[in-house]
Amino acid sequence: MTEPILAGVAESDLGxxxxxxxxxxxxxxxxxxxxxxxxxxxxxxxxxxxxxxDYMQALLLAEYLALDExxxxxxxxxxxxxxxxxxxxxxxxxAQGRVDVAVIAYGSTSKTGxxxxxxxxxxxxIEGFVRPTGLFRPPGAYALxxxxxxxxxxxxKADLAEIAVSTREWAAMxxxxxxxxxxxxxxxxxxxxxxxxLTLLDCCLVSDGGGAVxxxxxxxxxxxxxxxxxxxxxxxTMTHRQDMSEMPDLTTTGAAxxxxxxxxxxxxDHDDVDLAQIYDSxxxxxxxxxxxxxxxxxxxxxxxxxxxxxxxGGELPMNTQGGGLSYCHPGHFGVFxxxxxxxxxxxxxxxxxxxxxxxxxxxxxxxGVLSSSSTVVLRxxx
Amino acid sequence: xxxxxxxRRDEWDGPVPVPSGSNAPFWEATLDGELLYxxxxxxxxxxxxxxxxxxxxxxxxxxESSDGLGTVHSYTVCHAPGEPGFDTRTPYVVAVxxxxxxxxxxxxxxxxxxxxxVEMPVEVVFWRVSDVAAIPVxxxx
Numbered sequence: 001m002t003e004p005i006l007a008g009v010a011e012s013d014l015g016x017x018x019x020x021x022x023x024x025x026x027x028x029x030x031x032x033x034x035x036x037x038x039x040x041x042x043x044x045x046x047x048x049x050x051x052x053x054d055y056m057q058a059l060l061l062a063e064y065l066a067l068d069e070x071x072x073x074x075x076x077x078x079x080x081x082x083x084x085x086x087x088x089x090x091x092x093x094x095a096q097g098r099v100d101v102a103v104i105a106y107g108s109t110s111k112t113g114x115x116x117x118x119x120x121x122x123x124x125x126i127e128g129f130v131r132p133t134g135l136f137r138p139p140g141a142y143a144l145x146x147x148x149x150x151x152x153x154x155x156x157k158a159d160l161a162e163i164a165v166s167t168r169e170w171a172a173m174x175x176x177x178x179x180x181x182x183x184x185x186x187x188x189x190x191x192x193x194x195x196x197x198l199t200l201l202d203c204c205l206v207s208d209g210g211g212a213v214x215x216x217x218x219x220x221x222x223x224x225x226x227x228x229x230x231x232x233x234x235x236x237t238m239t240h241r242q243d244m245s246e247m248p249d250l251t252t253t254g255a256a257x258x259x260x261x262x263x264x265x266x267x268x269d270h271d272d273v274d275l276a277q278i279y280d281s282x283x284x285x286x287x288x289x290x291x292x293x294x295x296x297x298x299x300x301x302x303x304x305x306x307x308x309x310x311x312x313g314g315e316l317p318m319n320t321q322g323g324g325l326s327y328c329h330p331g332h333f334g335v336f337x338x339x340x341x342x343x344x345x346x347x348x349x350x351x352x353x354x355x356x357x358x359x360x361x362x363x364x365x366x367x368g369v370l371s372s373s374s375t376v377v378l379r380x381x382x
Numbered sequence: 383x384x385x386x387x388x389x390r391r392d393e394w395d396g397p398v399p400v401p402s403g404s405n406a407p408f409w410e411a412t413l414d415g416e417l418l419y420x421x422x423x424x425x426x427x428x429x430x431x432x433x434x435x436x437x438x439x440x441x442x443x444x445x446e447s448s449d450g451l452g453t454v455h456s457y458t459v460c461h462a463p464g465e466p467g468f469d470t471r472t473p474y475v476v477a478v479x480x481x482x483x484x485x486x487x488x489x490x491x492x493x494x495x496x497x498x499x500v501e502m503p504v505e506v507v508f509w510r511v512s513d514v515a516a517i518p519v520x521x522x523x
Contacts, residue, residue, distance in 0.1 A: 118466050121400050128399030128409075129430045132517045133488050135476045136464030143458035144478055151456070151500040196459035196473075196495075243430065245478045245486035250456055 003230040004091045004102075005221035006378065007214045008037025009339040014209035014328045015178055018112040022052045023064050025210030025330075026107030030065065033212035038224045039101060041065055046072030046102030048090060050082030051332030053108070061105060072099035078238065079367020080279055083213070083334035084374035088234035090215045100217050104338070107210030108330040126242045136195050138281065139203055141244045141369035143195035146284035148250040150197060152299065157197050159302030160283040161188035164201050164325055166311035167280060171322025173312070173353040178205055179326040188283075202283040204324035204333070211335035213342070229345045232360075233266030233377035235259075241371050254373030255292035255364055263294075266360075266377035270295060274358040275317040275344055276310075277337035279366040280324045286310075289364055293375065317355045320344055334365035338376070345380045383449050384415035387508040387516050394511040396467030401514055404433040407445055412516040417506050419485045421446040429485040450506035451523065452481040459495045479504060479520050490519045497522070 010032030012025040020028070026049065034040060044067055049058045058075035072093050078085060086104045093099045122128045135141065149155050165185055171177035183201060191200040221228055235258040240246040263269060276295075280286045287301035295316060296304035310318035319325075321340040324333045341361040347354060363376040401409035408431045411418045419429040421444065426437030435443040457477035463469045464476075475491040475498050491498060492507070505523040508516035 120395075120397050120466060122397045123400045123402065125402055125405055126430055128401075128405065128515075130488055131397040131465055132399060132511065133476045133490050134396060134460060134463065134465045134468040134471065134474060135458070135488060136460045136462050139462075140458045140460055140464055140476060144456045144476075147458060147500065148456035148478075193459070193461040193473075195464075196461065198458075243488060245429075245455075245488045250478070 003218065003232060004087065004094050004215040005218060005226065006229045006231070006338065006342045007216040007221055007224055007226040008033040008039065009213050009342045010036050010211070011176070011336070011339060012107065012210035014176060015207055016112050017109060017208040020109065020208070021113070022107040022109055023060060024107065025109070025208065026052060026061055026105045026212070027064055029107065029210040029212035030103050030105045033103065033214045037214040037216065037226060039214060042068065043101045044103055045070050046090065046093065046099035048074035048086040048102060048104045049106070050075065050077050051106050051108060072102055078372040080281065080332045080334045081236065081365030081367040081372045081374035082332065083338055084234065084363055084365035084376045085236040087215065087231045087376045088236065091231050091234065094217050100220050102215045103212055104215065104335060105210065105212040106332050106335040108332070109208045110331040111206050111208045130243055138369050139198050140195040142282040142284050143198045144244050145250045145288065145370055146197050149284070149288065152251055155287065155302045157189055158185050159305065160202055160287060161185040162305045163280070163283040163286045163310065164188045166305065166308055166314065167319050167323045167325045169311045170320050171326035174322045174327055177322035177327040178207065198282055198284065204281050204329035207328040207330045209328055209330040211339050213335060213338045227346045228381040229342050230379055230381050231376060232379040233262035233264070234375065235261035235265070236372065236374040238372040241368055244369060247370065251288065253288055253292050253366065253370050255289045255375065258373045258375040259293035262375035262377050266379065268360055268377060272360050273316070273362050274360050275320060275355045276362045277341045278318055278364050279333055279337060280319055281333065281366065283325070285366055285370065289366065293362065293364060312352050320353065320355060337363045337365060341378050345378060383447065385417070385450050385506050385508060387413065387415045387510055390509040390511055394467065394509065396511070397465050398512040399515045404442070405431045407431070409515040412508050412518065413510065415508055417448040417450045417518055418445040419448050419481065419483060420444065427484045429487050448481050448483050452479045452504055452520070454491070454498060454500055454502045454504055455480040455486060456500060457491065457498050477520065487518065492519050492521050
């Protein structure tokens with residue numbers, strides 16, 4: 001057995017952290033996650049970082065935390081799905097005995113920090129074909145995909161709105177969620193248009209904050225006495241990056257590839273899944289991902305999410321912390337999907353917030369503009 | 383084919399492409415109203431221009447002139463400006479246009495937002511936005 005165990009998870013403060021930078025938030029989340037695992041910084045021999053606004057970010061966080069000769073340094077940047085992909089990379093390294101305690105970390109100040117540079121002379125060879133169109137990214141990129149899905153399959157704005165409504169129901173039970181007031185489908189449809197067909201409430205929040213997950217070997221997990229929440233399957237791929245016109249099929253994401261691979265590796269099928277954490281940068285992201293992961297047929301995402309399928313008490317509890325739509329979204333949400341999955345599988349919550357007898361959680365990260373896809377199957381081992 | 387090139391240099395305050403490397407021939411041709419794509423001898427067609435063919439790996443696959451005709455593969459109506467200089471343009475339409483030759487490109491549609499449909503036939507015109515580049519913009523045909 002070489003499955004890495006998710007021994008500890010934590011967020012930094014979320015929402016607005018004007019007195020922190022991305023490294024502060026990543027570091028605070030890291031030490032909190034280590035504390036959750038019963039470890040200290042001196043135990044850490046690996047660090048995996050994505051999404052920090054810096055060059056050589058894994059080295060920076062390792063320096064900041066004064067790690068002592070870490071042997072695993074990972075900074076592969078594939079957007080919001082990086083952290084799910086890291087679960088595989090850490091697992092491979094652990095199987096080779098190259099790392100024993102690895103921290104996957106993220107931090108940002110997307111809300112209060114400096115904005116993107118807006119140089120008018122576009123020297124980037126691909127961006128020169130994208131920026132002069134004025135496409136409002138990321139929402140406009142997702143809107144292009146959503147519009148094509150509506151054209152091919154009859155998906156409606158109301159179908160997309162159902163996802164925002166169900167997710168908000170979960171957020172209402174999370175004290176850390178930024179948006180907790182119940183909403184209706186009409187609220188979503190009537191909210192400010194952003195990039196049609198997406199309205200404001202189809203779009204994720206913009207937040208500050210960080211998150212971290214501590215992965216340890218099985219022997220270390222036994223020593224720590226933590227619940228054995230294991231990486232049972234993982235797969236990653238990509239379809240495009242910068243230019244939506246390069247996405248081979250606007251209505252199919254890489255999840256169509258990674259889902260079946262990760263499920264096979266974990267030896268599960270859809271009936272085994274107790275809950276899901278699906279990257280919800282936009283409502284459409286969820287709809288297409290659920291289809292591509294095989295929870296319903298292609299084109300039937302709209303009817304699948306109707307009537308609270310993913311809401312509390314629904315058939316497939318999803319984004320049980322309120323998601324990027326209502327809880328927080330500091331920019332790379334993938335790490336927060338893992339954090340909530342672990343808490344659910346450990347049974348940390350009470351009442352309706354806790355999914356009963358949760359043993360298997362599917363976590364799916366999406367990066368870029370539907371560009372990268374990483375699926376992780378987490379399982380509470382017995 | 384060559385399409386109309388409208389001089390928008392005075393009124394354009396949005397981003398402008400800076401030609402470099404393998405895309406330099408593309409932008410140079412836009413000044414004459416010509417829309418280029420790359421068509422490799424292996425049959426692969428690609429846009430944006432690249433130094434290698436994404437099908438067979440050949441270096442510097444040759445350019446071909448497109449007829450500038452296509453359809454709206456998908457579109458979005460941007461109600462919030464996505465770039466500097468677009469504040470006064472909202473709502474504006476951005477589309478993935480599929481050329482009849484096959485390649486797709488992202489482009490502004492110069493059309494009323496209410497008039498756009500998926501699969502709508504469109505044709506290219508060029509807006510000259512700098513001394514060295516004219517951007518392809520599509521209009522209904």
